[in-house]
Amino acid sequence: RQRTLSANAIVIWLQALAGDPETTPVLITGDLNSYAREAPVEQFQEAGFTSLVHQYHPCLPMQCEHYTYRYQGQKGTLDYALASPALMPWVERAQTWNINADEPRALSYHQTPDQSGPWRSSDHNPVLTDLNLSPTR
Known part of the structure; x- marks a missing residue:
């Protein structure tokens, strides 16, 4: 319930700050700690x-x-890139980078924080979003 109230508060705040999502490009990214449905x-x-x-x-x-996340063998999405309708023309692509969720906990970033590679740098896979912000759009 608290996450739903928080999501609603963010929507209201964004509308007050940025205006209509149909006309204002907005990108919300991060760990919402909620599955897609x-x-x-x-x-x-x-x-x-x-x-x-x-x-x-x-x-x-x-x-x-x-x-973006795997728990007890079940995989799902907790992390998002959410675009307003006005931002959609600038979006080139979006995908997850599967470098973390499937890696063993023994390789956890908590154990060896000075690792030089990206694997198991978090317990979540990152969401990659490519935007074309050229002024000719």
């Missing part, structure tokens, strides 16, 4: 925001290769 994410979708990874890589949950 849970109420907090649905709050953003009802406000007009699009989950970019799901937009570019539609798939069934059990067959999806674009996930």
Whole structure:
């Protein structure tokens, strides 16, 4: 319930700050700690925001290769790049980078913080979003 209230508060705050998402480009990114079909994410979708990874890589949950978290063998998405309708023309692509969620906990970033590679730098896979912000758009 608290995450749903927080999502609603963010939507209201963004509308007050940036105006109509239909005309103002807005990108929300981060760990929402909610799966795609849970109420907090649905709050953003009802406000007009699009989950970019799901937009570019539609798939069934059990067959999806674009996930950000794995818990007890189950994979899902907790991290998002959510775009307002006005931002969509600038979005080139979005995807997850599968470098963390599947790595063994023994390789955890907590154990060896000075690792030079990206693997297991977090317990979540990052979401990569490419935007074309050229002034000719």
